[in-house]
Amino acid sequence: MQTMPLLEVRDLKTHFFLDEGTVRAVDGVSFDIRSGVVLGVVGESGCGKSVLARSIMRIVRPPGRTIEGRITYDRGMRRGAAGDFVDLAQMPIDGSEIRDIRGSEITMIFQEPMVSFSPVHTIGFQIIEGILQHETDISKDEARNRAVEILRRVGIPNPESRIDQYPFSLSGGMRQRCMIAMALASDPNLLIADEPTTALDVTTQAQILELMAELQREFGMAMMLITHNLGVVAQMAEEVIVMYLGKIVEWTDIDTLFDDPKHPYTAELLKSIPRLRREGQAERLTAIAGSVPSPYVRPSGCPFHPRCPQAVAGLCDVREPELVQVGERHVVSCLLYSDGASNGAAEMETE
Amino acid sequence: MVSAAEGSNILEVRDLQAYFPITAGLWRRVVGQVRAVDGVSFDLKEGETLGLVGESGCGKTTTGRAIIRAVEPTGGEVFYRMRDDTLIEATAADGRTMQTLRQQIQIIFQDPFASLNPRMTIYDIVADPLRVNSLASGGELEDRVSEMLQMVGMSPAFMRRYPHAFSGGQRQRIGIARSLVMNPRLVIADEPVSALDVSVQAQILNLMQDLQQDLGLTYLFISHDLSVVQYISHRVAVMYVGKIVELAPTHELFTRPMHPYTQALLSSVPAPNPRVKSLGQSLEGEVADPANPPAGCYFHPRCPFVQDVCRETEPEFREIAPSHFARCHFAEDLDLPGVPA
């Protein structure tokens, strides 16, 4: 039986207040992450994927600020008794409660492992520190043993000796494995992975994705997987949100996204990517016209209207679409579906 | 690898090598060599696109740069056929000849942000090669620039603006305009769409195809993205640790690969289709170090078909089927499936 989601994000807004203007990086975003489910987040560069992740982790720093919305997280899930809700958006970014959650119940891995690892400490030191920080009743030796085990689990050969190496002495793929180890050492409820394989070659990417899929099943954690690669999301995710200019344009299960995309942006994007084919490639790709607008000059109405082949003049350039429910687990933010519009996100959660 | 269409080759690369010395200590003593390009041979036919794929560090960029001697080759030969059919050995040419050659062979770079000088207007960027070579001036120059911009789908009205005012896709168009202004015959495109958003990639790929049609251009198209390469190329060469391990017409390579590494690449691409489960067959291990490659076949430590001979003897680059070359002892015997159905 499906109960309340692990994480419920509603009307979240995180803006950057710069001299040149305000960047509405995340601009009214609503979605859920269910316990144990992989949610993919796709969208092009600058659409707000990383800022969304950082907003949930509460690590957005000035000039950026989460100015509105709530992030309801069920802390009780950890103890097997769902229903202990807290609002992460209300917590001070350096407060003790969020620090308790961050890095332990909710962990994050990044595209570039050197963001997470300090170059001046060994891999082992950093993983052990992470364990000790959140668990006070465990000895240093126990923490080290656990670090060795987790490194072994992510496929590091000879973890007993590798644990004392520095991050720079490892290959990109090995570093990514170590970062996954660090993120999993605390047995998190939610792992946020921000482009975890984008910097890797295809054969290494395939190894890391396989590892992540395996560990996600084994640990039973929820995962928010951020990527701009539609192949990665198709292989890994159960549900997907598609973002464009700080907004969610579509949220549905993975099969529906590929079989029956409703938002013109999603549909065009799927048509424009070259795919490996046995029968050879199409003669010509369908390209989306124009380019992603500058963050300072957000188009009026629907932010996609200047590039949309289905835009209706006098409507799409004027009215801002809201999320509308179009199927059982399917919401879209597009005026073509807006008749009798209701709050789609609200309906989706009561399923 | 002499093929039937020999007369129409615009470029012939023979056993090209480019090594970088590894130095150590105070006196920068040479302690080893990075064999970035280690015996690469291929032909380019006029008007075709040859895709060059392989993982990071396998030597794609260095191959492209060694052809125009932006990196001095350590060994091997590069022949270039001029418009009047004379054959030039680029690897032995003097400065003047190289200058002509570098007008006819242009490079498009990966990063449209780094490759355009932020202090020059679009006009100056595109006009620069013509000016430097004193090939046009005044009104003629301006006409040529505006013609080029129109050709790549940009309005000449933007000529006086600076690169920062343009998106990644627009900057890549400007980079293409700059490389085409010299009226080249061969374009080495080094990851021209890798830095672009997916929605803009298709525009640039389509543009490059149109330009090839209209101008009869020949492309060496370097990429690590197999689906992009399949889309744009007539033939494809796969590189692994400084060597070409397979070269074949595109459809052949993707449906009947003959080298286990090619198969591994094809199976590693996550399919953008949730009903096709493409994960679960990844290669073991990591790409070999070009400073210290393994004995025998460079791929043997990761190869699922490895035999004793692979650990000892380096396989030859052989023509296994017409126009289909592979560097594997067992190329004839392996029955590799190609792109997953």
Ligand SMILES: Nc1ncnc2c1ncn2[C@@H]1O[C@H](COP(=O)(O)OP(=O)(O)OP(=O)(O)O)[C@@H](O)[C@H]1O
């Ligand atoms: N520290 C910051 N200061 C100012 N603007 C920022 C900052 N971080 C992000 N932004 C802006 O917020 C918007 C969203 O950025 P974000 O990094 O979330 O995009 P993204 O979807 O993760 O893109 P990518 O795929 O390139 O990682 C962009 O316009 C970006 O320029």
Ligand SMILES: Nc1ncnc2c1ncn2[C@@H]1O[C@H](COP(=O)(O)OP(=O)(O)OP(=O)(O)O)[C@@H](O)[C@H]1O
């Ligand atoms: N100037 C240089 N000095 C020393 N080594 C170099 C130099 N340029 C390249 N190399 C090395 O040569 C090898 C091949 O590099 P190259 O840039 O040609 O690879 P590539 O296939 O283009 O990779 P990528 O996909 O990352 O662009 C690598 O091991 C690289 O580190």
Ligand code: SF4
């Ligand atoms: S030569 Fe041997 S190791 Fe190399 S690819 Fe062929 S079977 Fe594999």
Ligand SMILES: [Mg+2]
């Ligand atoms: Mg990001």
Ligand SMILES: [Mg+2]
């Ligand atoms: Mg390169």
